[in-house]
Amino acid sequence: MAVTEAERRAMTRALELAGNGPRGLNPQVGAVILSADGEILAEGWHRGAGTPHAEVDALSKLAPGAAHGTTAVVTLEPCNHTGRTGPCSQALIDAGVARVVHSLDDPGDVSGGGAERLRAAGVDVESGEQAATARTVIADWLEVQRLGRPHVTVKWAQSLDGRAAASDGTSQWITGPDARADVHRRRAASDAIVVGTGTVLADDPSLTARDGDALLPHQPVPVVIGSRTTPPGAALRRHPHQALFYDTRDLAVVLDDLRERGVQRVFVEGGPTLASAFVAAGLADTVLAYIAPVLLGGPRLALTDIGVGGIAEARRLAVDEWMPLGDDLLVIARPAAATEGD
Template sequence: MAVNAAERDAMVRALHLAARGPRGANPQVGAVILSPEGRVLAEGWHQGAGTPHAEVDALSKLDPLEARGATAVVTLEPCNHTGRTGPCAVALIEAGIARVVYALDDPGAVSGGGADRLRASGVDVESGEQAEAAHAVIDGWLTAQRLGRPHVTVKWAQSLDGRAAADDGSSMWITGPEARADVHRRRAEADAIAVGTGTVLADDPSLTARDGDALLPHQPIPVVIGARVTPDDAAVRRHPHTPLFFDTHDLHAILADLHSRGVQSLFVEGGPTLASAFLAAGFADRILAYVAPVLLGGRRLALTDIGVGSLTEARRLTIDEWVPLGGDLLAIAHPVEETDPQHEGAA
């Protein structure tokens, strides 16, 4: 049975509802319940971990018999497991829902399979409706699910000869205002932003995302990594979000902790030592290298040891885009997979 106009309209509405939910450990999901004639009976969305899922939220707004023979339009495949809440597939079956239209399959090994359970109970199921739009809503969550950790962007600014600062330590500002504004826009797209304690002590960054002096609507959670104590009067302690401090250099443990908190994307901006640590550990999913037309020389390299002992061990990158920013140039890149043909035979 093909998706009809009322169901398509309901999916548009469900996607809008999904976007109301918070980004976090659980996906943003919206649901609309339609009568057999295509009339909207109820709406719902997932409002955060531990709260009813979108389907159950919508069903809760109906009298017990109203859902009999109705259609549930959902942005993600109804879940098939018991966590803090019960399986949505079972809730739909018990409510008497006759048809389910959803956009994306649930990628979870435990939570997936809801569609099969619905079909086994005689529910008509249609998948893939507006899947691309649904993917855009929960892209960060899907990526974090696939990786088992937050997606990591490693950013640095450098001179044309690869220095992050002059020999006296001064680095403000290597790049121009257009590049710095671009950094702030990208900060605002991340769930969290990480620096090392060395950067906190040397530069006292606020780690906010700003447009000029004004804070942008979304602010990343500040993350400080390292054993040294952050002073009580440090600018990061005045951030809109309470900073997270990690007295460890175990990046596996840090990323696992952030993942458990619902952090889907991490923006690493902590200077050469921290950037190099993430690269060496293989945790750089995207690289942003801002290159300024200036020569500094000296010892303060933008990157230090990343575990490359010879050219054959070089970390090859694929350039996704070159972006001119005033007089500066931004390279957006990602690591080349070992199976990527571009990895072979580099001159």
């Protein structure tokens, strides 16, 4: 059965509702319950881990038995597993829903399969309605499912000859105000900002996202990796979010823990040692290189050892964009192998 105009309008509404939910460990999902004649009976969305999923939230607003013979319009395939809550597919079956229209299939090995359960129970299921829009709404969550960890952006600023600082260690400022403003906008689009203890001790960064002196509405959680102690008076300890500290060199362990905390996008802004470690480990999904038209010379390279012994082992990148920022240039790139697999 083709998707009706009423169902199409309901999906548009469900996608709007999905945006009410928080980004985090679970996807943002919206749901609308329609009567047999296409009237909206109830709406719902997922409010975060441990709370009712969107379908159950919508069903809870109906009187017992009122969902019998209705259509559930949902932005993601109803889940098929028991976690903190029960399977939404079974909740829809128990409520007597006759038809389900969803945008995207659930990619989870455990949570997926809800459509099959629904069909086996005699429920009519239609998928793919406004899938492109739904994919955009939960793009970051979908990438976490694909990668098995948060998306990692590694950023550095460098001189034209590849230095991150002058010979005496000073680096403020290699790039100009336009480039620095761009960095703050990208910080605000991330869930966590990661530095090493070396950067904390040398620069005492606040790790906030700012517009001039004003804090931007969304602030990434500050994350510090390394064994050295961060001073009690460090600027990052005054951050709006409590900082997370990891005394480990195992970046995969850090990313696993951040994923469990609901972090989807990580912005690595440490010095050359930390940036190089992420690149060497194959954990740089996006590279942001801010290049200033200045020559510094000396030993303080923007990247150090990344595990390349010869040109055949070079970590080749595909450039997504060359972006002028005042006198500076931002190169946005990603591993060429990832591009070939898209």
